[in-house]
Amino acid sequence: MVDSEKNITMPLIPLRGLLVFPNMVLHFDVGRDKSIKALEDAMVNDQLIFLTTQHDINVDTPTIDDFYRVGTTCKIKQMLKLPGDAIRVLVEGIERAEIVELVQETPFFKADIRVYKDISLKDKEVEALIRTVLSSFEKYISISAKTSPDVLISISSIEEPGRLADVIASNMTLKIEQKQQIIEAISIKARLEALYSILVSEIEILEVEKNINEKVRSQINKMQKEYYLREQMKIIKEELGEEYNPDDEIIELKEKLRKLKAPKKVKEKINKEIERLARLSPASAESGVIRTYISSILELPWNKQTKDTLDITKAREILNQDHYGLKEVKERVLEYLAIRELTKSMKGPIICLVGPPGVGKTSVAKSIARSLNRKFVRMSLGGVRDEAEIRGHRRTYIGALPGRIINGIKEAGTKNPVFLFDEIDKLASDFRGDPASALLEVLDPEQNKSFKDHYLEVEFDLSKVMFITTANSLSTIPRPLLDRMEVINVSGYTEFEKVNIARKYLLPKQLKEHGLTDKNLKLSDPTLSKIVTEYTRESGVRELERQIATVCRKTAAEIVETKKDKILVNSKNLNKSLGVSKYSYDKKNSKNQIGMVTGLAWTAVGGVTLYIEVSPMKGNGKLVLTGQLGDVMKESARTGLTYVRTVAKKYGIEENFHESKDIHIHIPEGAIPKDGPSAGISMATAVISALSGIAVSKDVAMTGEITLRGRVLPIGGLKEKSLAAKRMGIKTIIFPFDNLKDLEDIPDEVKDAIKFIPAKTMDDVLKHALVKVDKNENRK
Structure with missing residues (x-):
């Protein structure tokens, strides 16, 4: 029985290709303006809405004749705004209802509806119908592959016969007309009878489909049998060579x-x-x-490996033949060879060569492989984002392949090559994984003996491989990965070293590539030195090689055009080949100046010098910083100014200068960003000089970090900074006392030309930096 005395008015939405049963929860998308406005009205009031179904899903602007009159009242549980002005709605069906009268069509449908509430009264006939329906639905599930058997368990616990019919109908794959037939069955008995009729019809159709599928399967089995017989017949044609076996x-x-x-x-x-x-x-x-x-x-070399050349003398000759300098790298390789000769077994070292571009990190790895008589494999990691590049894809993926490490080992043909990971600091990560984390196992001698590629699914021993990585900077390498590597710094070359590299390696190589000989073109050391200083500004030698190649091209063109056998290129006529000089290194001040200090800085292309200028003005204690300074450098300037206030009396500076004067600190070349703490003592010295009127020596350059108490803290890149100072003509460098150990890395020709003064405190710095002003100079 049903109760139909309850009439209410609520907004209406006609659905296309969708029908909602009572007690059913589902979501659907709404895009029509009328439907959206109906939802908004429902949300403002009691969140109740009447849902019915259109006869034809292709009608965009339906009228009352285009949709069924019987539907379901629903409660809106959730609304989600989608791109393109659409709305996704989650509703729960409540009760059957029928349109009594359509009271509004614009701006949205609103109808006066009669709600039918089920009243559960079981009699013998209804009980019999329930059993019959459940039995038929169980058979339907056993035949149909579209409905899960778990549904039957949940349905068995439903006691209300009306709800039982609704739930069974909602879990069947039926046409809209069949589902509407169930919805319109207001009487519970009529509903069960309609559902049973539909179940019987669907079961008959499914059984027919099952018979057809069995016949098709039988036919396929027959075809497979014939296929196997044909394959056996191919053996007969084996002697003819016509068929593949x-x-x-x-x-x-x-x-x-x-x-x-x-x-x-x-x-x-x-x-x-x-x-x-x-x-x-x-x-x-x-x-x-x-x-x-x-x-x-x-194809993998499971047990194939090359025999190392353990002759240290020969290995040293090969390394020196291929590269000039790089003493620390060469010594590390020779140490490895010596230990191999003594122990006869040693795990491959993992070396990380760190240095600016163009200093020969990649090429030295090739020389290491040649000196060891090993195969060489190079893998560039720049921009690698996919973890599968390292560990491979699983075989479940279409087109799966081993990772590039296993692939490199296969190409080398040995299990102990020299494997170069180039640009390890350029690794990236995204949704496909983190390659840096995948390398943790590869670059650990304790783990890589059982490296397992995702594609191979078996362990491969990488402990015999000598891994070499290169990087321009350590800052972007994850700490756990860096911890597994032995870092060797490959610093930039001095002018003397670049001239030697150009004469011994670059010039012969370019002469050969351009079809010239040393008889056609000769470049003296002064000419090469001019190319180094006036046409390049780098730590490495790539640009130097390009400039030498330009000279060779110009020479080759002139030889072909003028039919001359020899072309003279020297420092005087070099500009004919390379044009006007591109660079001019800063020259030191011609006289001692007040408020100007020569500082030293490190960049990605080597060391540079920079002037720090300070000018005090009448004001109220403002500190003005210009020259595109970074946050760290600004903090160093403020720290230095605080230190100056604590020692003002000592240097004859007004103790309340911070109240009556503004301090302007400027570092020229404002278009170039500058950052780092190593200019701390330089800025403090410049401020003291400007306020006290005591000049700074023109022959002194300095580098170091400052604290509030005036302590001088260590810095990096002392070698590169000293090279820049030598180019400028500086005679004295003041540097942190804690950097004394770095003097070993500085070339002898630099130490012979420059006096290095270690400083523990600012008193040490000022003692050697400040000088008396000449009588001819104006004193502030």
């Missing part, structure tokens, strides 16, 4: 497996895959995947 491939693979010297687990794994391949049809897609996998494993 898959058995030959299986025999060949098993023979390769027998000869393979690999761990027992690996051989067992390959044998299982060969057996699988033998059982599969050669035309199946999976056989190709298995065939590629077996080939990948069989």
Whole structure:
């Protein structure tokens, strides 16, 4: 029985291709203006809305004749705004209802509806219908593959017969007309009868479909049988060489497996895959995947390795022949060879070469491989974002392949090559994984002996590989990864070293590439020195090589045009080949100046000098900083100014200068960003000089971080900074006392030309930096 005395007015939405049963929760998208406005009205009031179904889903602007009169009242549970002005709605069906009268059509449908409330009264007839429906639905589930058997368990616990019918109908794959038939069955008995009729009809259709599928399957089995018979017939044509015999491939693979010297687990794994391949049809897609996998494993050098050349003298000759300088790198390789000769076994070291671009990090790795008599493999990590590049793809993916590490080992053909990870500081990560984390296992001698590629699924020993990585900076390398590597700094070259590299390596190489000989073109050391100082500004030698190549091209063109055998290029006529000078290094001040200090800085292309100028003005204690300074440098300036206030009396400075004067600190070349703490003592010295009127020596340059108490803290890049000072003509460098150990890295020609003064405090700095003003100079 049903109660139908309850009439209410609520907004209406006609649905397309969708029907909601009472007690049913589902979501759908709403895009029509009328429907959106109906939702908004429902949300403002009691969140109740009447949902019915259109006869034709293609009608965009339906009228009352275009949708069924019987539908379901629903409560709006959730609304979500979608791109394109659409709204996704989550509703819960409450009760059946019928349109009594459409009271509004614009701006949205609103109807006066009669709500039908189920009243659960069970009699024998209804009980019999329930049992029959449940039995039929159980048979429907057993035949249909579209409905989960778990549904039957949840349905069995429903006691209300009306709700039972609704839930069963909502879980069946039915047409809208059939579902509407259930909705319009207001009487519970009529509803169960209609549902039973639909179930019987659907079961008959499903049984017919099942019979058809069995016949098709039988036909396919027959075709497969014929296919196998045809495959057997191919054996007859074997002597003619016209047909491919898959058995030959299986025999060949098993023979390769027998000869393979690999761990027992690996051989067992390959044998299982060969057996699988033998059982599969050669035309199946999976056989190709298995065939590629077996080939990948069989081609790996499981037990092949080159014999190291343990002659240290010969290795030293090769390294010196290929590269000038790089003493620390060469010594590390020779140490490794010496230990190998003594112990006969040693895990491959993991070296990280860090330095500016163009200093020969990549090429020195090739020389290491040549000196060890090993194969060389290079993998560029710049921009690598996918973890699968390192560890490979799993075989479940289409087109899966091993990672580039295993692939590199396979190409090398040995298990102990020199493997170069180039630009390890340029690694990236995104939703595809973190390659840097994948490298943690590879670059750990304790773990990489059992490296497991995702594609191979078996362990491969990488402990014999000598891994070398290169980077321009350590700051972007994750700490756990950096901890696994032995860092060797490859600093920039001095002018003297660049001239030697140009004469011994770059010039002969470019002469050969341009079809010239040393008889056609000769470049003296002064000419090469001018190319280095006036046409390049770098730590490495890439630009230097390009400039030498330009001279060779110009010479080759002139020889062909003028028919001369020899062209003279010297420092006087060099501009004919290279044009006017591109760079001019800063020259030191011609006289001692007040409020101007020569500072030293490190950049990605080497050391540079920079002037720090300070000018005090009448004001109220403002500190003005210009020259595009970074946050760290600004903090150093404020720290230095605080220190100056604490020692003002000592240097004859007004103690209340911070109240009556503004201090302007400027570092020229304002277009170039500058940052770092190493200009701290330079800025403090310049401020003291400007306020006290005591000049700063023109021959002194300085670098170091300052504290509030005037302590001088260590800095980095002392070698590069000293090279820049030498180019400028500086005679004295003041540097932190804690950097004394770095003097060992500075070339002798620099130490002979410059006096290095270590400083523990600002008193040490000012003692050597400040000088008396000449009588001819104006004193502030």
